Amino acid sequence: MSDTQTLIENRPPSVAALFLERVAATPDAEAYRYPVPSPSGEGPDDWKTLSWGQAAERVHAIAAGLIQLGVRPEERVALASSTRIEWILADLGIMCAGAATTTVYPQTNAEESAFILADSESRVLIAEDAAQLAKAREKRAELPELAHVVVVDAAGVERTAEEGDWLLTLDELESRGAAHLQKHPELIKERVGAITKDQLATLIYTSGTTGRPKGVRLPHDNWSYMAKATAATGLIHGDDVQYLWLPLAHVFGKVLTSGQIEVGHVTAVDGRVDKIIENLPVVQPTYMAAVPRIFEKVYNGVAAKARAGGAAKYKIFQWAAGIAREYAKVTQDNFRRTGTASAPFGLTTKHKAADRLVFAKIREAFGGRLRACVSGSAALAPDIGYFFAGAGIHILEGYGLTESSAASFVNPGEAYRTGTVGKPLPGTEVRIADDGEVLLRGPGIMQGYHGLPEKTAEVLEPDGWFHTGDIGELSPDGYLRITDRKKDLIKTSGGKYVAPAEVEGQFKAVCPYVSNILVHGADRNFCTALIALDEEAILGWAKENGLEGKSYAEVVAAPATVALIELYVTELNQGLQRWQTIKKFRLLPRDLDVEHGEMTPSLKLKRPVVEREFGHLIDEMYAGTREA
Known part of the structure; x- marks a missing residue:
């Protein structure tokens, strides 16, 4: 058995256990960066940091606060918030309490939010702000199971007399938790120690194109496996700085937090999509994950800027884009055949000229230190992938679904192939059905759909094979190319x-x-x-x-x-x-x-x-x- 297999197979039962291990190993190392907007709302944000030890203090206080509110193991605590540092701390707090997180997109309307809260039987809702609280207030009569709402940003929130203990702020929850921990100092260690690998950790509702969303049941073992398997790919390092802006209510964003805990690198957290361009030079990430739309927007923006600069400038851009694509295709092909990403002398000379004129500026816009981007959620147009590859922005496409804890495939570092989603994560099996459908099996696959055994049976076979609904092709050496959704x-x-x-x-x-x-x-x-x-x-x-x-x-x-x-x-x-x-x-x-x-x-x-x-x-x- 290889060292990688040993690490994965001997994984702890939960990411909560991994988190306690990480805090014990590197308590003073930087864990998170997050922005605090200037009081006037103008000028640059002030970025603050949290060490692993400081993060643990807050996580433990949140966990103890939830326990003090009566939350029991596997009971659901819903999180309705955009991506921010409190989302991560709350999610870890929920897991360290032995409870399970129900994720709710902040854009979800009051009716669908109420359906998710009711279907998941969530006992507590952690709501980002007054807007998220308003949805819960509107539907409170339909949610008898919802015992408490905890508001993260209490600006503009006024508590009515009848709400009493139903409504708390996050500060109040953490204060209660800290006081509870003084009386029971071993509480978190005991709760985390009692978590079993099959215990429910996360309920993520898929935003279906028709009908009600389905709750995907992901146990603690899914995330523990994802943490170990993503680290085993070698794509993330302990000295990395990750820029995390993806929605954490989505499985793709969530999996990135597990890998970070395993390797212990820094994550800069800010979910404001309109701040990405401004944040990149400040954060200077070494890697980040994104969806294809972001790369398409950057590509369109660069092309439009060149066009606005006049005919000569646009002609240079078009020439450089052609060189980028040719260089990427040649170097990837040579790496595949010889293990060296080489190109002929003439092409290399042109590429150096294009780099000075165009590519260096693009890399600078990404912060200047970007080693790789991971792209997922939908297919990236290969020509756009080749453009960025040739410009020195290496986009590693990956593939997975909510039902497979997001990361089932990812392109391997230097050996990445644009137009494919790479190779399966260690421990994940794949086969292609007779009709071309991609089937997956492994520790990342869901337990099933919450309360929907018939729907579960439609996609999950008794021997563990999951039907993805995607059509794909496997190369002889194991790279997967997704061609389309079966139903599309x-x-x-x-x-x-x-x-x-x-x-x-x-x-x-x-x-x-x-x-x-x-x-x-x-x-x-x-x-x-x-x-x-x-x-x-x-x-x-x-x-x-x-x-x-x-x-x-x-x-x-x-x-x-x-x-x-x-x-x-x-x-x-x-x-x-x-x-x-x-x-x-x-x-x-x-x-x-x-x-x-x-x-x-x-x-x-x-x-x-x-x-x-x-x-x-x-x-x-x-x-x-x-x-x-």
Whole structure:
């Protein structure tokens, strides 16, 4: 048995146990950085730090406070908050109390929040602020199990007399917990010591495209395995600085906190997406995880900036982008064959010139120290991946689902291959079913869906194989390529199959103005597309093309804009099979977003919702054809 297998197989039963080990090993080492906005709201944020020992003080106080409120092992404590330091401390506190965290996205409306709280039978809700508290207050009568609400940021919150002990602040909870610990100093050690590996740690509700979300039951062992397995990949090091902004209510964000505890590196936490560009030079991360939309936005922004600089500057950018892609493909191919990421002399010379002119500035914008980015949640267009790889921003695509604790596959460091999601984590098994579906088995797989045994049986076989619903291909040496969602594959009326995600990804690499695209064509005799444009990029173009001062909706409706996008659709079609080509398209009057329910909080497209919302545009494109 290898050292890696030994480490993984001898893992402790919980991340709570790993956390106590980490605190004992490096109590004075820096664990977290987090921003405190300036009192005036203007000027840069003040970044504070917490050592592992300081973090443990707060975590233990939260855990003891919950125990003092009567929370018992495996009982659920819900967390409705954006990504911030208190989310991590509260989650660790819940686990150290032996309880289980129910995650709730802060964007979730009052009705769905109430469903999640009721279905999970959550006893306590830790709410970020007055807005999250308002949802619980509105639905309090429907939530008899909810004994307490704890508010993190109490600004603007007034407690009514009848609420009494139902409503607490996080400060009050921690004060109660600290007092409780003085009477019972061994309490946390005892609670953590009693946790078994099969005990429920986390309930994450998947944001389904239809019907109610399902609660995915993830026991403590899932996270302990993830911590050991992600560390065993060698992708994270003890001296790393991670920039964590992903939603922690999502499994992808949550898994990053487990790996950090195992290796003990620093994590800078700030979930404000609008602050990413500003924070990167301040945090100077060595690695960060993101979803493809972020890389697409950066790529579009760089291209738009070059275009705004005039024809010569844009020509240099296009030349450099071509060099980046060629260099990445050649070096990755050579590494695969020889173990050395080399390139011919002529290409290397061009690459050095492009680096001076373009790539160095991009790396600087990411903070200048970035060793690698991990991308997940959806497919990254390979051409965008190759661009960043050639520019020295190494994007390692990974793959997993909520049901597999997020990280089932990840690309291995230097040996990464753009366009694949890499190799399985140590201890995870994979096989491809006869119909191409990816099946997974291993310690990261869920126990099942909460209270839904029939739904569980549909995807989880008695021998442990989990049906992912994704179609994929395995290379002879174990790299996985995901081609599409099984249910998203389009079969045209001519009997041809089209993988919409593949076509959509290619368009994102071709068109620097696209934000989102949905390819449609099931049971139709040709494919069409709904296209939403990136507001910043297209308004920048509009300013240079006689449409200055127009609103986004006016710009996308303008004939000149439609003609511009038509050029990119034509370019896309040249690289597609005849039955894949986009015959017609419509530009959407606004971008797709989480608020309208068209995107999940992890920025995945909800196809049925978009097709319903803009069904009139789809019908319009097929009007007058034989099937209309």
